[in-house]
Amino acid sequence: MISANRNIRRLLRYRNSLCKMQELGFETVYSYNLGRETGVSPEQVRKDFSQFGIKGNKKGGYNINELLITIREIFRKDELQKVIVVGVGNIGNAILQYKGFQKNMIEIVASFDIDPTKYKKKKLPVPVYSLDKLPKFVVEHKINTAIMTVPERVAQDVADLLIEAGIKGIMNFAPTVLKVPPHIHIVNICIGHELESLIYHSLQMGNNGRGKGS
Amino acid sequence: MISANRNIRRLLRYRNSLCKMQELGFETVYSYNLGRETGVSPEQVRKDFSQFGIKGNKKGGYNINELLITIREIFRKDELQKVIVVGVGNIGNAILQYKGFQKNMIEIVASFDIDPTKYKKKKLPVPVYSLDKLPKFVVEHKINTAIMTVPERVAQDVADLLIEAGIKGIMNFAPTVLKVPPHIHIVNICIGHELESLIYHSLQMGNNGRGKGS
Numbered sequence: 504m505i506s507a508n509r510n511i512r513r514l515l516r517y518r519n520s521l522c523k524m525q526e527l528g529f530e531t532v533y534s535y536n537l538g539r540e541t542g543v544s545p546e547q548v549r550k551d552f553s554q555f556g557i558k559g560n561k562k563g564g565y566n567i568n569e570l571l572i573t574i575r576e577i578f579r580k581d582e583l584q585k586v587i588v589v590g591v592g593n594i595g596n597a598i599l600q601y602k603g604f605q606k607n608m609i610e611i612v613a614s615f616d617i618d619p620t621k622y623k624k625k626k627l628p629v630p631v632y633s634l635d636k637l638p639k640f641v642v643e644h645k646i647n648t649a650i651m652t653v654p655e656r657v658a659q660d661v662a663d664l665l666i667e668a669g670i671k672g673i674m675n676f677a678p679t680v681l682k683v684p685p686h687i688h689i690v691n692i693c694i695g696h697e698l699e700s701l702i703y704h705s706l707q708m709g710n711n712g713r714g715k716g717s
Numbered sequence: 718m719i720s721a722n723r724n725i726r727r728l729l730r731y732r733n734s735l736c737k738m739q740e741l742g743f744e745t746v747y748s749y750n751l752g753r754e755t756g757v758s759p760e761q762v763r764k765d766f767s768q769f770g771i772k773g774n775k776k777g778g779y780n781i782n783e784l785l786i787t788i789r790e791i792f793r794k795d796e797l798q799k800v801i802v803v804g805v806g807n808i809g810n811a812i813l814q815y816k817g818f819q820k821n822m823i824e825i826v827a828s829f830d831i832d833p834t835k836y837k838k839k840k841l842p843v844p845v846y847s848l849d850k851l852p853k854f855v856v857e858h859k860i861n862t863a864i865m866t867v868p869e870r871v872a873q874d875v876a877d878l879l880i881e882a883g884i885k886g887i888m889n890f891a892p893t894v895l896k897v898p899p900h901i902h903i904v905n906i907c908i909g910h911e912l913e914s915l916i917y918h919s920l921q922m923g924n925n926g927r928g929k930g931s
Contacts, residue, residue: 672918
């Protein structure tokens with residue numbers, strides 16, 4: 504059982520790097536290799552692994568294959584995880600088209616929109632249903648997780664509908680702080696805020712030190 | 718001058734709520750109102766404001782208009798901030814279509830792709846140039862910030878090109894830990910990892926406690 508979100512994200516970064524190393528033919532990795540590749544200190548790598556009962560060999564190396572199996576077990580990657588997308592605008596559409604989820608045993612099984620007729624002519628990899636079909640679908644297909652790409656003004660209402668239907672985790676792309684019960688897990692991805700924060704920091708750096716591009 | 722990223726994100730959340738309150742006709746806000754709307758403790762709200770020299774009135778209320786002006790000044794919203802998008806795939810395309818940046822004085826001025834001919838027939842709001850035009854464009858238009866929506870396998874190479882051209886801040890959508898000099902600011906938005914982390918937490922919640930959707 505892992506409690507903190509940050510541990511989970513580090514594990515996913517380790518997995519990414521470990522997969523690449525395995526593809527390159529490596530069998531063993533050291534905490535400092537993996538730390539360098541993932542931007543984590545070697546101490547933190549060892550601490551994370553020890554938390555999951557993973558032990559290194561005498562020289563401090565770890566078997567890459569064993570690490571990957573353990574990480575897969577933690578994320579229950581033996582079961583396909585079904586996810587729905589609510590709101591088929593530009594971002595929703597881009598997420599539906601993305602093919603990278605499948606390799607990690609995630610499948611987007613359906614999408615929902617306030618006006619599904621708009622998408623009849625578009626080639627989408629999953630059906631688009633109207634919002635009133637959502638509650639039944641979530642229960643029947645035992646969906647726990649939803650990606651919500653709806654306009655800000657309806658975000659709270661749609662979140663309420665999802666939670667009422669039994670959804671436990673929502674990825675929210677609207678720049679709204681959703682009010683949800685404590686047992687509901689929310690991941691906010693506010694591209695606008697992230698971009699403003701980034702511009703703020705870029706401006707602090709100023710326009711000096713330009714490269715040889717001119 | 719603000720040092721931590723988290724402060725910046727909180728300020729942006731305050732701004733969002735303050736704009737809504739202003740639209741609803743409110744003139745004054747209390748730290749507990751604003752805290753409740755943004756998921757921040759009233760103490761933190763007061764601490765953040767006091768850091769920027771913003772004082773409340775005798776009863777502890779803040780003038781909404783003054784708050785918004787101060788936040789605008791912090792983000793230098795009197796100047797239009799020009800941004801480029803590199804990689805016009807599904808996500809890149811969705812970001813180009815997004816109209817929400819303009820109200821915050823951000824303009825995406827151009828996009829770049831390894832194969833710009835692919836997009837000749839598509840209706841895009843900005844031109845798509847080939848990557849070899851990027852260095853000159855960045856210097857000539859004094860671009861500091863780039864949104865990078867390229868495949869994982871080329872992410873590091875494209876980041877190197879951007880930094881060489883003079884870019885100071887990169888929003889990276891590839892699931893790669895970019896290796897960059899310390900003065901470069903990176904925001905990673907890895908939708909895949911966020912989704913896996915969310916599914917992990919949703920599974921911990923289990924399938925119990927379903928709503929009345931059935």
